[in-house]
Amino acid sequence: MKRIGVSLLLVLIALSGLFAGATKEEGPAGPATLTFYHYATQTHILYLNPLKEAFKKAYPNITLRTVEVVSGGYEALSQKILLGLAAGDPPDIGQVGFDQFRTMIDSGNVIALDSFMSKDPGFKKSNLYPAMMKLGQADGKQYLIPIGVSTPSMLVNMDLWQSVGLDVNALPKSWDEVRKASEKLKAAGKMGVLWGWSVTGNWIFQAMLDNAGGALVDKTGKKTTFNSPAGLKTLKYMVDLAADGLMPVTDQTLATFLTGNLGMLVDSSFQRINTPAQAKFKIRFVAMPTPDGKTPKVPAGGNGVMMFSKTPEQQQTAWKMVRWFTEADASNIVAANCGYLPPNQAVIKELIEKFGDDLNYKVILEQAARVTPWYSWPGKNSNKIAKTLRDMQEAALLGKIPPQQALDEAAAAIDGLLK
Amino acid sequence: MKTAQPAHLARWAGWRLLNPYLLILPFFAFVGLFVFWPVAYSVFLSTMEWKLGYASREFVLLDNYVKLFASREFWDATVNTLVYTVFMVVFSIGFGLLLSLAITRRERFSSMWQAVFFLPVAATMAAMAVVWRYIFDANLGTLNAILQQIGLRRIDWLNQGSTAMGAVIFVSVWSNAGYAMVYFVAGLSAIPRALYEAADMDGASPVRKFFAITWPLLSPTTLFVMIIMMVRALGSFDIIKVLTNGGPVGETRVLSLLLYQEAFQFFDTGYASGIAVVLFILVLALALLQMKVEKWVHYQ
Numbered sequence: 001m002k003r004i005g006v007s008l009l010l011v012l013i014a015l016s017g018l019f020a021g022a023t024k025e026e027g028p029a030g031p032a033t034l035t036f037y038h039y040a041t042q043t044h045i046l047y048l049n050p051l052k053e054a055f056k057k058a059y060p061n062i063t064l065r066t067v068e069v070v071s072g073g074y075e076a077l078s079q080k081i082l083l084g085l086a087a088g089d090p091p092d093i094g095q096v097g098f099d100q101f102r103t104m105i106d107s108g109n110v111i112a113l114d115s116f117m118s119k120d121p122g123f124k125k126s127n128l129y130p131a132m133m134k135l136g137q138a139d140g141k142q143y144l145i146p147i148g149v150s151t152p153s154m155l156v157n158m159d160l161w162q163s164v165g166l167d168v169n170a171l172p173k174s175w176d177e178v179r180k181a182s183e184k185l186k187a188a189g190k191m192g193v194l195w196g197w198s199v200t201g202n203w204i205f206q207a208m209l210d211n212a213g214g215a216l217v218d219k220t221g222k223k224t225t226f227n228s229p230a231g232l233k234t235l236k237y238m239v240d241l242a243a244d245g246l247m248p249v250t251d252q253t254l255a256t257f258l259t260g261n262l263g264m265l266v267d268s269s270f271q272r273i274n275t276p277a278q279a280k281f282k283i284r285f286v287a288m289p290t291p292d293g294k295t296p297k298v299p300a301g302g303n304g305v306m307m308f309s310k311t312p313e314q315q316q317t318a319w320k321m322v323r324w325f326t327e328a329d330a331s332n333i334v335a336a337n338c339g340y341l342p343p344n345q346a347v348i349k350e351l352i353e354k355f356g357d358d359l360n361y362k363v364i365l366e367q368a369a370r371v372t373p374w375y376s377w378p379g380k381n382s383n384k385i386a387k388t389l390r391d392m393q394e395a396a397l398l399g400k401i402p403p404q405q406a407l408d409e410a411a412a413a414i415d416g417l418l419k
Numbered sequence: 420m421k422t423a424q425p426a427h428l429a430r431w432a433g434w435r436l437l438n439p440y441l442l443i444l445p446f447f448a449f450v451g452l453f454v455f456w457p458v459a460y461s462v463f464l465s466t467m468e469w470k471l472g473y474a475s476r477e478f479v480l481l482d483n484y485v486k487l488f489a490s491r492e493f494w495d496a497t498v499n500t501l502v503y504t505v506f507m508v509v510f511s512i513g514f515g516l517l518l519s520l521a522i523t524r525r526e527r528f529s530s531m532w533q534a535v536f537f538l539p540v541a542a543t544m545a546a547m548a549v550v551w552r553y554i555f556d557a558n559l560g561t562l563n564a565i566l567q568q569i570g571l572r573r574i575d576w577l578n579q580g581s582t583a584m585g586a587v588i589f590v591s592v593w594s595n596a597g598y599a600m601v602y603f604v605a606g607l608s609a610i611p612r613a614l615y616e617a618a619d620m621d622g623a624s625p626v627r628k629f630f631a632i633t634w635p636l637l638s639p640t641t642l643f644v645m646i647i648m649m650v651r652a653l654g655s656f657d658i659i660k661v662l663t664n665g666g667p668v669g670e671t672r673v674l675s676l677l678l679y680q681e682a683f684q685f686f687d688t689g690y691a692s693g694i695a696v697v698l699f700i701l702v703l704a705l706a707l708l709q710m711k712v713e714k715w716v717h718y719q
Contacts, residue, residue, distance in 0.1 A: 075683075075684055076683075078686075079471070079683050079684075079686070081472070082471045082472025082686055083471065083472070084472075085472035086471055086472050103686070106473075107470065107472045107473045107474070108473060108474040108475070109472065109474065191558065248557065248558050249557075249575070249578055250556070250557060250558060250578070252552075252556060252558075252559065255553075255556075255559060256558050256559060259558065259559055261558070262558075380470050380473075380686075380687075381685065383684055383685045383686065384685045384687075387680070387684065387685070391666075391668055391669070394666060394667060394668055395667075395668045398578060398579075398667055398668070400580075400667075400668060
């Protein structure tokens with residue numbers, strides 16, 4: 001009897017170990033260190049610091065060494081990663097903006113994640129929005145896992161809107177409605193709308209162009225197509241707004257909006273928490289207006305993580321962290337601390353149920369399943385191409401060059417850079 | 420004074436020859452590592468096609484220079500650099516000199532005024548440039564608010580080619596005039612008072628005294644300040660980066676900013692190294708040119 005009891009106990013212990021192994025993910029066998037490069041502006045640490053803390057708790061035997069980039073945008077972050085690679089001290093994991101991820105792939109240093117995803121039973125691809133996963137794919141491989149996705153959205157200063165006699169229940173959906181509202185705001189001595197053309201230089205332009213029926217490039221990705229009638233319609237619309245004094249030409253988008261004298265700002269949904277907290281007026285987030293007032297196509301802004309580890313052991317450890325970013329814990333932290341949409345579908349569904357009455361949040365959450373890729377230019381000149389597009393818009397908006405000529409010259413320059 | 424040497428070394432005749440070189444070795448090692456090596460490595464990189472962080476690089480000899488000299492952006496940036504440098508140097512020296520003359524004439528509060536005008540030099544320029552950007556901003560700026568108060572129209576200072584370079588030069592002069600002033604104050608205090616007393620006895624006017632005594636005897640200081648200012652102007656980056664980032668449409672983009680953009684925004688390390696080499700040659704040529712001016716300098 002005693003023997004049976006001991007045997008049973010041993011079986012129980014063995015089974016408990018088995019179940020523990022099945023339910024709780026083990027970290028690396030021994031202590032390990034991961035180097036994580038990330039962006040660390042005041043708004044980005046709001047979600048990144050809690051993410052790091054939660055990861056450390058989930059994986060206590062992994063020491064997280066972080067390198068933080070405090071300003072300069074995704075380009076500065078890429079620069080830091082590339083400098084680390086050039087110096088032979090690369091990160092294991094780097095946070096990378098969607099617009100920069102082709103640059104990273106083309107550098108030849110990024111590890112494709114497909115083999116880790118397929119071999120790891122703990123990774124559930126079906127938990128993630130396919131549209132968001134697509135943002136990290138190139139040449140049929142998954143190189144990036146999204147942390148947070150933002151969409152182009154319109155912020156409306158509701159107090160100003162009301163004070164000039166505009167209808168708070170009829171916020172603009174089409175470009176014409178935006179223009180008409182801007183005219184009324186201008187007549188009251190205020191600024192109308194600011195389409196954030198300078199935000200990364202091409203994100204809003206691409207969003208407007210996509211919705212006008214155009215595209216930045218053809219299907220081969222080797223030839224630009226934005227100097228099309230759709231491109232002209234997009235650029236001319238903004239140029240006319242600027243020329244008629246309905247849109248200020250500035251890259252100080254948020255600062256201009258926060259003065260309280262600008263009626264509408266088309267910027268990132270990432271601002272959902274930060275900007276209303278700073279504003280002394282009521283803000284409504286609405287879907288980005290389109291030429292015809294239809295539901296907009298929304299190219300995804302934001303960022304994800306890429307793996308750069310050199311050795312198989314480090315890659316295995318780095319994968320633990322990459323995978324962790326896809327899980328509900330990480331997605332909940334992202335959703336709670338910034339305006340980004342996390343990639344986890346279950347979390348988004350919970351949020352829609354929970355925040356269905358929050359109109360600002362609802363409009364953003366509803367876009368999660370519809371995001372389209374923000375075009376990441378291939379080849380060695382991707383950032384130069386983005387700058388060319390930015391300069392093209394600036395020149396046209398300042399009236400230095402007619403819209404069609406600006407588009408044609410930029411298209412020719414970019415075609416040259418794509419060769 | 421003789422330095423003590425170990426007995427076995429003292430016997431070795433070569434030690435006396437080697438000793439001074441060993442003593443200056445740390446200095447040359449430092450300068451070699453942090454000055455000459457980076458310059459030489461930049462020249463080497465300028466012959467490569469290499470993107471920062473990329474695994475491969477290719478030897479292209481002079482291709483980067485050919486591309487550079489064929490680029491409109493490079494020539495525009497060169498012209499902008501020269502315009503910026505000339506105005507920044509001339510106005511910084513001019514205002515620095517005026518400030519120093521005003522301060523040295525009044526002994527009361529002289530130190531306080533020196534500190535006040537030197538403050539911009541001590542301030543972190545990137546942070547100050549952010550403040551200036553908001554002052555000049557078309558929609559939020561203090562300057563336009565004042566203009567509007569007095570019934571004038573708003574000006575988009577940083578977005579118009581006609582005003583953007585002026586605004587950038589203005590802020591640069593604001594930050595550098597105090598620097599020049601300190602040297603001029605020192606230069607003025609070294610001019611013997613007896614010369615002015617003799618001129619007073621001859622009935623010389625203040626203007627005559629300035630051109631006959633002050634200006635010639637300040638010429639060594641002026642030459643020194645001019646070289647320093649020129650080097651500072653050619654290396655200017657933070658003010659322009661923050662104020663205009665080279666805009667509008669490249670109209671305030673100087674060579675140092677072009678270099679930064681190519682190296683750290685577009686990651687084109689080889690091409691950026693080519694710009695660095697050209698900038699280095701430009702600075703060297705101007706410094707040598709200034710040495711030629713030395714024959715007009717009056718040393719006491």
